[in-house]
Amino acid sequence: MNNSFYNDFAAHFAASTLTSLVRSFNSQVGKRGFNSVRAAHDQALIDELVRRGIDVSAVFDGTPLSFAHHVELNNKIIVIRK
Helix, strand or coil: CCHHHHHHHHHHHHCCCHHHHHHHHHCCCCCCCCCHHHHHHHHHHHHHHHHCCCECCCCCCCCCCCCCCCEEECCCEEEECC
8 A cells, every 4th residue: 555645644634524524435435446546545434433433333344444344433333324
């Protein structure tokens, strides 16, 4: 992973609201392209959610992050939007 991109995304996400982080996640749903920039974005996003104490187990269990469904935040838990 490109540390420069990761660091840029990490700084951006650290300054973002939780609503903005969820919006960033949802903006990736359905996108199929993948490269080192996308990997850095995804990792920085999930790392920031975890750093804030958000339960991300609905979309991330240590394997590749799932952008299959839109999500919402419910009491510090990421849940699949119905």
